[in-house]
Amino acid sequence: MPVTATRAHWHDPAATPRALLTLALLLVLWPGLQLTEFRPQILFNAQNREVMGRFLAGFWPPDTSAEFLLMLGRATLETLAMATAGLALALILAIPLSLIATRTLSISALFSGRPSRTGRLLRYPVRFVLIVLRSIPEIVWALLFVRAVGLGPTAGVLAIAITYSGMLGKVYAEIYESVDPQPARALLQSGSSRLAAFLYGVLPNAAQELTSYTLYRWECAVRASVIMGFVGAGGLGQMIDLSMRMFAGGEVVSILLTFLLLVLLADQISQQLRKRLA
Amino acid sequence: MSISLTGVGYTHPNGMRALSDINLSIAADEQVAIIGSSGAGKTTLLKLLATSLLSSSGDLQLLQHNPAQLGARALRQLRSRIGLIHQSPPLPPRQRVVTAVLAGRLGQWSLARACLSLCYPSDIEGARAELSRLDLAEKLFERCDQVSGGQQQRIGIARVLYQKPDIMLADEPVSAMDPVLAEHTLSILGSIARERGVPLIASLHAVELALKHFPRVIGLRAGEILFDKRADTISQQDLDALYLNTDLDDTADQYAAAANNSLRSRCL
Numbered sequence: 001m002p003v004t005a006t007r008a009h010w011h012d013p014a015a016t017p018r019a020l021l022t023l024a025l026l027l028v029l030w031p032g033l034q035l036t037e038f039r040p041q042i043l044f045n046a047q048n049r050e051v052m053g054r055f056l057a058g059f060w061p062p063d064t065s066a067e068f069l070l071m072l073g074r075a076t077l078e079t080l081a082m083a084t085a086g087l088a089l090a091l092i093l094a095i096p097l098s099l100i101a102t103r104t105l106s107i108s109a110l111f112s113g114r115p116s117r118t119g120r121l122l123r124y125p126v127r128f129v130l131i132v133l134r135s136i137p138e139i140v141w142a143l144l145f146v147r148a149v150g151l152g153p154t155a156g157v158l159a160i161a162i163t164y165s166g167m168l169g170k171v172y173a174e175i176y177e178s179v180d181p182q183p184a185r186a187l188l189q190s191g192s193s194r195l196a197a198f199l200y201g202v203l204p205n206a207a208q209e210l211t212s213y214t215l216y217r218w219e220c221a222v223r224a225s226v227i228m229g230f231v232g233a234g235g236l237g238q239m240i241d242l243s244m245r246m247f248a249g250g251e252v253v254s255i256l257l258t259f260l261l262l263v264l265l266a267d268q269i270s271q272q273l274r275k276r277l278a
Numbered sequence: 279m280s281i282s283l284t285g286v287g288y289t290h291p292n293g294m295r296a297l298s299d300i301n302l303s304i305a306a307d308e309q310v311a312i313i314g315s316s317g318a319g320k321t322t323l324l325k326l327l328a329t330s331l332l333s334s335s336g337d338l339q340l341l342q343h344n345p346a347q348l349g350a351r352a353l354r355q356l357r358s359r360i361g362l363i364h365q366s367p368p369l370p371p372r373q374r375v376v377t378a379v380l381a382g383r384l385g386q387w388s389l390a391r392a393c394l395s396l397c398y399p400s401d402i403e404g405a406r407a408e409l410s411r412l413d414l415a416e417k418l419f420e421r422c423d424q425v426s427g428g429q430q431q432r433i434g435i436a437r438v439l440y441q442k443p444d445i446m447l448a449d450e451p452v453s454a455m456d457p458v459l460a461e462h463t464l465s466i467l468g469s470i471a472r473e474r475g476v477p478l479i480a481s482l483h484a485v486e487l488a489l490k491h492f493p494r495v496i497g498l499r500a501g502e503i504l505f506d507k508r509a510d511t512i513s514q515q516d517l518d519a520l521y522l523n524t525d526l527d528d529t530a531d532q533y534a535a536a537a538n539n540s541l542r543s544r545c546l
Contacts, residue, residue, distance in 0.1 A: 186368035189330045190441060191358025191385025196392040200381040204370035277372075 058249030062257060069254075071239070076258055079235035082153045082228075083221035086160025087214070093133075093165035098172035101126045104181055104202055105194040127170075134166025142228040156225050156233035163224075164217060171213055179205035208277040215270035222262055279303045279339070280445055280477045281327060286336035288322055296322040297501045300336070304477050309468050311488035311509075312481040314498035315521055320481035321365075323498065324449050327479060328362040329353065341444055358385025361443030363480075365450040367434030371423035375414070375433055378422055379405040382441035408436040411466060427454040432463060439470060446471055448480035452487070460484070464491040485517060 042048060099105065106119050138159040145155035176198070184201030188194070229237015236255055243251035282303040288296045297319045304310055312320050325331040326338060329345040338344060343356050361382070369378045376399045383401075384392055394400060402418070409415045412432040417425055422433065431454045438446065451467065452460035464480075468491055471478035482488045488495050489509045497504040497512075497520045505516050 180370075182364075182366075182368040183370045183373075186362075186364060187381060187384055189328060189357060190361065190382070190438075190443075191354045191356070192381070193354075193384070193389060193392075195389055196384040196387070199392060199396055200373070200377065200384060201368075201370060204373040204377075207372070 059253045061250060062253040063250035075236045075239045078153055079225050082156045082225040082235055086157045087164060087218050087221050089161035090164035090168055094168035097126055097130055097169040102173040102176040104176045104184055105198055130166045130169045134163055138163040138224050142231050142233050146232045151232040153234040156228045159228060160221050160224060175206050175209050176202050208274055211273050211277055212270055219263055219266040280306045280341060282339045284337045286333045286338050289334045295501060300503060306475055306477055308494055309471055309478040309492050310494045311492035312496045312498060313485055313488050318498040319501040320498055321449055324447050324481055328360055328447050329357055359444040361438035361441045361446050363435050363438050363448035363451045365453055367430045369422040369430055373422050375417050375420055375422060376405045378433055379436050379440050382437040408439040412436055428459060444476055446476055446478045451480055
């Protein structure tokens with residue numbers, strides 16, 4: 001083996017930085033755990049175990065009375081409607097913003113490989129708007145809107161629309177940038193407009209990921225609309241809040257099971273759509 | 279003259295000189311092949327002609343316009359009149375062949391027509407006509423990732439044919455095809471260019487193909503035109519001079535200098 005004889009062993013140059021990075025991550029994690037007073041052994045303390053046990057024992061069997069199920073059905077529909085309407089409004093805002101924010105459709109980048117100064121100056125404010133939109137949690141918006149438009153799902157719809165337009169816009173713009181830019185560039189280079197180049201050059205490659213992310217966000221919106229129910233935005237959340245306050249464990253379990261079904265449903269829809277678009 | 283270049287040069291942003299002092303004029307009825315070793319500047323020259331790069335010096339006239347002096351709208355209009363066949367066809371894998379071909383005319387269509395055509399292909403007959411000239415009519419409704427590399431390259435050609443440009447450019451248009459198909463495709467390209475009265479400029483690696491299918495051949499070497507002759511007057515000496523390897527060290531030095539430059543600017 002003359003080759004290995006000249007050099008005793010080869011060393012991977014990436015090994016040391018990787019090891020150091022891992023070590024650094026662990027070092028950062030430790031103060032985090034200290035700061036949050038993370039002590040899992042408290043869970044298994046005899047007294048706490050008994051309290052939790054009593055609470056959970058009240059949860060079974062689930063409440064299946066016709067009257068309650070009817071109420072549950074209506075609240076479920078309300079939650080779904082809140083999530084769907086909120087997401088639809090968010091899309092109206094997110095799609096144009098993402099198209100402005102993405103670098104993929106830069107015509108000036110055709111020449112130099114880098115977008116022009118004016119292009120960048122235009123993109124930064126839009127990115128900033130997207131950051132502002134998503135930096136305030138939807139629950140805060142919901143509290144604000146409950147005061148403005150009163151108790152009920154409208155507040156939830158508006159809160160979801162605002163926060164989710166920020167998240168969708170940011171991730172959409174990044175998805176456009178992650179697909180192969182050559183098709184869109186070739187179209188821009190043969191005189192097509194940006195929007196047409198997007199529709200014919202980027203969308204075919206990005207459609208699957210966009211759909212899957214949007215459906216995942218819809219699933220999150222369903223969960224978020226439940227949480228916002230706690231502050232008076234209606235739907236399943238308001239119901240769970242009331243049932244908990246009345247210590248009606250059976251009702252809580254029924255609602256949680258409905259929840260599970262909703263997420264399963266969202267997952268199934270997502271999988272089917274992805275299969276069709278693949 | 280469809281195309282005329284006077285003293286055109288191009289220098290990459292990293293300081294590497296790709297083309298210098300190119301003087302050329304090409305009429306509408308000409309078919310021209312550009313040959314030369316890799317790194318000689320063939321692709322850069324085509325990119326200049328396709329307006330995807332702007333020349334650093336000299337005067338470049340395309341269809342009586344200088345792309346460097348045009349505003350955004352006029353430049354878009356000029357671009358829609360120039361068709362470039364890419365070496366690796368820029369087709370989205372999940373797009374259907376019919377849509378990929380129709381995309382050739384996006385520069386001429388209104389946005390409304392472009393959107394409607396995504397819902398239902400607006401000119402199936404037109405796309406089929408171009409594909410059938412390249413023997414691909416039966417692939418009309420298949421997806422671009424379900425056809426072979428050579429077929430994708432021909433779909434890319436069909437798109438440019440459908441664009442009906444006033445200048446046809448081709449960057450290694452037959453590199454993914456077997457020799458028989460390559461000959462066939464080049465002769466079709468040539469006859470379509472003649473029949474439509476538009477110039478065809480193609481860069482080619484295969485010298486025999488260039489000499490056989492193109493009446494005029496330009497030899498590029500280290501960013502300069504070494505010869506620009508009728509194909510039947512090109513001698514073995516011309517070709518030997520074109521592919522002589524004395525310059526290998528030179529280009530290596532140039533690369534090293536460019537790399538050094540970019541390193542230095544990063545440190546500063």
